[in-house]
Structures are given as structure tokens and as C-alpha cells.
Amino acid sequence: MIRNAKKIAGYSLLATVSAGLLTIGMQFAMRWQVEKEIKEDLQISADVMLERASDAAQTAINVLNNLAQSPGLSCTTDHRYRYSDAARSTAWIDTIGLVDRNGNLVCTDLGQSARQTGLLPAYQVGDKAVTLSLSAGAGQFDMPSLLVVRHVANGRRLVARVPGELVRIDPVRNDLRRFRYAMLSMGSGTHWFILEPETAGGEIIDRVSVHSDVLPFEVQMSITEAAIDVVTADEREFINLLGLFFGLIMVGIGWYFGRYRPSDGDIILDALDNGEIVPYMQPIIDLDSGAITGCEVLARWLKPDGSVVPPHEFIPLAQNYRLTREVTCRIMQDSCRLLDPVVREGQVFKVALNLFSHQMIDDSIVADIEDVFKDSKLGFKNLIFEISDRVPIQEMDLAKDVISQIRALGAEIALDDVGSGHSGLYNLSSISVDILKLDKLLVDALDGGFAGPELVQGLISLAENLNIGVIAEGVETEEQVIQLRKMGVSAAQGYLFAPPLPAASFCKLMKVARKRQTASEVIPDMEEATETGAEEAA
Numbered sequence: 190m191i192r193n194a195k196k197i198a199g200y201s202l203l204a205t206v207s208a209g210l211l212t213i214g215m216q217f218a219m220r221w222q223v224e225k226e227i228k229e230d231l232q233i234s235a236d237v238m239l240e241r242a243s244d245a246a247q248t249a250i251n252v253l254n255n256l257a258q259s260p261g262l263s264c265t266t267d268h269r270y271r272y273s274d275a276a277r278s279t280a281w282i283d284t285i286g287l288v289d290r291n292g293n294l295v296c297t298d299l300g301q302s303a304r305q306t307g308l309l310p311a312y313q314v315g316d317k318a319v320t321l322s323l324s325a326g327a328g329q330f331d332m333p334s335l336l337v338v339r340h341v342a343n344g345r346r347l348v349a350r351v352p353g354e355l356v357r358i359d360p361v362r363n364d365l366r367r368f369r370y371a372m373l374s375m376g377s378g379t380h381w382f383i384l385e386p387e388t389a390g391g392e393i394i395d396r397v398s399v400h401s402d403v404l405p406f407e408v409q410m411s412i413t414e415a416a417i418d419v420v421t422a423d424e425r426e427f428i429n430l431l432g433l434f435f436g437l438i439m440v441g442i443g444w445y446f447g448r449y450r451p452s453d454g455d456i457i458l459d460a461l462d463n464g465e466i467v468p469y470m471q472p473i474i475d476l477d478s479g480a481i482t483g484c485e486v487l488a489r490w491l492k493p494d495g496s497v498v499p500p501h502e503f504i505p506l507a508q509n510y511r512l513t514r515e516v517t518c519r520i521m522q523d524s525c526r527l528l529d530p531v532v533r534e535g536q537v538f539k540v541a542l543n544l545f546s547h548q549m550i551d552d553s554i555v556a557d558i559e560d561v562f563k564d565s566k567l568g569f570k571n572l573i574f575e576i577s578d579r580v581p582i583q584e585m586d587l588a589k590d591v592i593s594q595i596r597a598l599g600a601e602i603a604l605d606d607v608g609s610g611h612s613g614l615y616n617l618s619s620i621s622v623d624i625l626k627l628d629k630l631l632v633d634a635l636d637g638g639f640a641g642p643e644l645v646q647g648l649i650s651l652a653e654n655l656n657i658g659v660i661a662e663g664v665e666t667e668e669q670v671i672q673l674r675k676m677g678v679s680a681a682q683g684y685l686f687a688p689p690l691p692a693a694s695f696c697k698l699m700k701v702a703r704k705r706q707t708a709s710e711v712i713p714d715m716e717e718a719t720e721t722g723a724e725e726a727a
């Protein structure tokens with residue numbers, strides 16, 4: 190199972206939906222743009238068609254006006270040459286002929302000799318000098334031609350024929366013509382031609398209508414929606430591919446952001462599971478005899494790369510992620526297991542374990558202590574639980590209850606960090622403890638400073654009066670040992686004797702200490718074990 194599968198699925202769904210919306214948005218925008226362009230094209234088409242029709246008609250009128258300047262136009266070869274020349278002078282006209290007053294075509298330009306009866310209506314006095322009419326198409330599907338008629342004399346008229354095929358050419362894209370309807374009309378219901386769409390039906394998306402101010406032409410055009418689908422076919426495919434591509438990228442991003450990234454809490458849990466958080470033991474020495482009377486258990490994180498992480502770097506993380514119970518249990522279990530060989534040899538010594546201040550108001554710690562130590566050889570009576578005086582206990586009644594339960598098991602309670610910067614002896618006034626642990630700051634103050642020795646002496650007297658023991662912490666010099674002994678302190682720990690040691694080194698040290706009972710014999714060997722321990726720790 191992929192870790193964070195739900196998260197990845199959520200992100201991917203979000204990504205897919207956004208890719209889908211983006212694709213739809215792009216399709217919509219593209220369709221809107223194409224529709225706009227099609228409408229513009231339709232307008233241009235209509236304008237061009239009207240312009241062509243007007244240009245063709247106007248050119249034919251001009252050509253016929255020029256011819257009409259010549260007097261006595263007839264069907265002589267000479268005149269027919271003139272008609273031919275005039276017809277060829279412009280692409281719009283395909284033939285020019287002469288029509289008699291009865292409307293019969295009597296001759297045309299050269300090459301167009303056939304006589305045609307009834308081409309135009311009979312001439313009426315008062316007819317306009319120039320008229321426009323339409324010829325019938327030769328076949329059913331032929332387009333009628335525009336006949337431009339110019340009266341010359343005696344009811345005779347010059348006629349120029351303008352074929353519709355030349356006018357209907359329009360610039361609309363081939364694929365759009367199938368959906369376009371176009372009509373060029375000449376007023377009063379007469380239309381020159383109608384271009385029907387190839388594909389009938391469909392919603393009309395635009396209609397345009399343009400007309401000439403000078404000539405009786407009007408162009409009407411419309412186009413159906415299907416044209417948009419045809420025009421956008423390639424683009425739609427492209428956008429869909431783009432959407433798919435974008436969707437895949439978004440899913441990738443979703444996976445990236447949703448993938449499992451362990452929190453600091455997960456890292457601590459993994460370290461616990463992998464046995465990387467281990468107990469180190471710092472010996473507690475009897476200053477009178479030099480014997481090791483116990484140890485303080487201090488947690489260390491041994492990383493796989495060999496580095497040793499001190500507690501102040503990972504304990505706050507464990508606190509943030511509410512993993513203090515797990516840490517405490519692991520340290521207690523490992524201490525119990527690792528010290529077992531020493532205990533089995535019959536050595537009696539005290540093991541001090543640190544508790545978190547909030548554990549003082551949660552009696553699950555009592556059950557945990559019982560669980561771990563109930564069957565151990567060490568026994569509850571050799572356990573000391575240290576609670577820090579740095580943090581005032583909030584719910585004193587609860588704390589008193591938890592402490593009395595721990596003491597009822599037979600274990601002792603030590604008030605740690607007494608005399609440290611944040612210790613106010615507040616806790617001491619409310620809870621009963623068995624041991625005071627003088628902080629390194631106080632021990633350092635023995636060497637000098639204002640009222641240092643008096644302060645220590647005062648606390649020692651206080652402890653004596655309360656009938657509680659004292660352990661000095663952070664002892665680093667022999668002078669401190671001498672002073673502490675003078676003041677009546679008989680238990681201490683510190684780098685002078687040994688730093689916190691890996692369990693194996695501490696056990697080795699205990700073995701040596703068992704053989705040599707006196708301080709003068711033990712301390713030199715302790716240095717040896719300490720060096721070994723430091724090497725192992727490294």
C-alpha cells in the first residue's frame with residue numbers, strides 16, 4: 190500500500206478536475222474566438238460579393254456608355270468588332286449584343302452570332318436609358334446572368350451579359366461554404382442567385398445583410414453553428430491533448446505534494462522502532478567510599494550514520510508530537526533489559542530515570558512503571574524517578590497522587606535541577622521527595638561567586654532537616670568533591686568520574702567496580718572504562 194494514498198488520490202482528483210476545467214475553459218475560449226472570426230468572415234464575404242456585383246454592373250454600364258457614343262450602331266462587321274473589343278476590355282462581360290425594339294437580339298460581338306428572340310421586353314417610350322435585368326439560366330442549375338441594357342436610338346439597345354459565376358466567387362474558407370447561405374438580390378423580390386448550404390439545418394449563428402447605395406443590389410448571408418465544429422476540429426483535438434498532458438503533469442504534481450513525507454514525529458517514531466533511541470548511564474558515586482551506588486539514565490539518539498544526538502535536540506520534538514510516553518517507556522524497558530546482567534550478578538545499585546513534568550499529572554506513568562519493572566530483578570525499590578524543578582507542576586493534587594502511587598511501589602522521587610536558573614523550589618514546598626539533585630550551576634558556584642557555598646550549604650541543611658538525600662550533579666573538579674564532602678554531601682555524578690556511558694560500558698565499569706570496593710581502587714579503573722565507553726559512544 191502506498192503511504193498517503195488518500196492524500197495522493199485527493200490531490201490527483203483535484204489536479205484532474207482543474208485540468209478538466211482548464212480544458213473546458215480553453216475549448217470555450219477557442220470556440221468563442223472562432224465564432225467571432227466566422228462572423229467577421231461572413232461580413233467580409235457579404236461585402237466582397239456586393240462589391241463584385243456592383244463593380245461588374247458599373248463596369249458594364251461604363252462600357253456600354255462608351256459604345257453608345259458611336260452613332261448608328263448596327264450589326265456590321267465593323268460594329269461587331271467594336272462590341273468584341275468592348276467585351277474583352279473587362280473580365281466581367283462575356284458578350285455584348287444589339288437588341289431591336291422588340292427585344293430580339295439581332296447580333297452580338299464576333300463569335301457569338303446566334304440570333305435570340307425575346308431576350309428583352311419590347312422597348313417602351315420613356316424606358317430608362319440604362320436598366321438591369323436577368324437572363325434565364327441555360328439549364329436548371331445554371332446561374333442567370335445579369336443583363337446590362339443601354340438604350341441607343343430608335344428603341345434599339347446595347348446589352349452586355351455579366352455571368353453570375355464571376356460574381357459569386359467569395360473569399361470564405363472552403364470548409365465554411367458548406368454551411369453558408371448567400372443570396373444576391375436585385376430588389377423587388379428578384380434575386381440574381383442563391384447559394385444554398387450543402388448541409389441543411391442547424392442553428393444559425395449569424396446573419397448579415399448589405400446593400401448598395403447606388404445599384405439595386407442586396408446581399409444576405411447566414412451561417413450555421415456546425416461551421417464552428419468544422420473549423421475547430423483540429424484545435425479541439427490539440428486542446429484535448431494539451432488538457433491530457435496538463436492533467437498528467439497535474440497528477441504528477443499531486444503525487445509530488447501528496448507523497449509521504451515523514452514528519453518529525455514520524456522520524457522519532459521510526460527511531461524508536463529501530464532502536465536508535467537508547468539509554469546511556471552516568472554513574473553516581475559515593476564520595477566517601479568511591480563506590481558506584483547508582484546511575485542516571487539519559488537518553489541518546491544513535492543515528493545510523495554513527496552520530497549521537499543529545500536529548501535537547503530530540504526531546505522537544507518528542508514533546509511536540511506527544512511521544513514522551515513512548516520515549517519514557519522505551520528508555521525504561523531498555524534500561525531494565527541492559528542492566529539486567531549487572532543486577533543478576535547481585536550488585537545493588539540505584540537507577541535514576543527522568544520523567545517529563547506532564548507525566549506527573551497522568552497516572553498512566555504508574556502503570557507503565559509497573560509494567561516494565563514488576564518482573565525485573567532490579568525491583569521498584571532501586572528506582573529513582575527524577576522530576577525537574579525547572580517547570581512548576583500545574584495540577585498539584587494530581588501530581589501528589591501520581592507521586593504517592595510511584596512511592597507506594599517502593600520507588601523514590603528525586604527533585605532534579607535544584608538551583609538551576611529556572612528552579613524556584615516551588616515544587617519542593619508542595620510534594621514530598623526523597624532526594625534533592627543539586628544542579629551543576631550550584632556545584633559550579635562552590636568554586637567562587639557571591640554566596641555560592643552558603644547557598645549550597647543552605648540547601649544541604651534544608652535536605653537534612655527534611656530528612657532527604659542529596660546528589661550533586663555536574664561535578665568536574667576534585668576541589669568540588671572536597672568541598673561537597675566537607676558540607677556533608679556523599680553522592681555525586683559528573684565528568685570528573687564519568688560522562689553518560691553506553692550501557693555496555695557502564696556494565697563493564699560495574700564489573701570492575703565490584704572487584705575493587707574502595708574509591709582509590711575504583712576511580713583509576715573507571716577512567717579506563719570511561720575511555721572505552723567514549724570510544725564506543727563515538
Ligand SMILES: Nc1nc2c(ncn2[C@@H]2O[C@H](COP(=O)(O)O[C@H]3[C@@H](O)[C@H](n4cnc5c(=O)[nH]c(N)nc54)O[C@@H]3COP(=O)(O)O)[C@@H](O)[C@H]2O)c(=O)[nH]1
Binds near residue numbers: 485499683688
Ligand atoms: N524526561 C526525560 N528527560 C531526559 C531523558 N534523557 C535526558 N533527559 C533530559 O535531557 C536533558 C539533557 O540531558 P543530557 O544532555 O544527557 O545532560 C545531562 C548530563 O549529560 C549532563 N552532565 C552530567 N555531568 C556533567 C558534567 O560534569 N558537566 C556537564 N557540563 N554536564 C554534565 O547534565 C545533564 C544531567 O541531566 P539532569 O540530571 O536530568 O539534569 C536533561 O535535563 C535530562 O533530564 C529521558 O530519558 N527522559
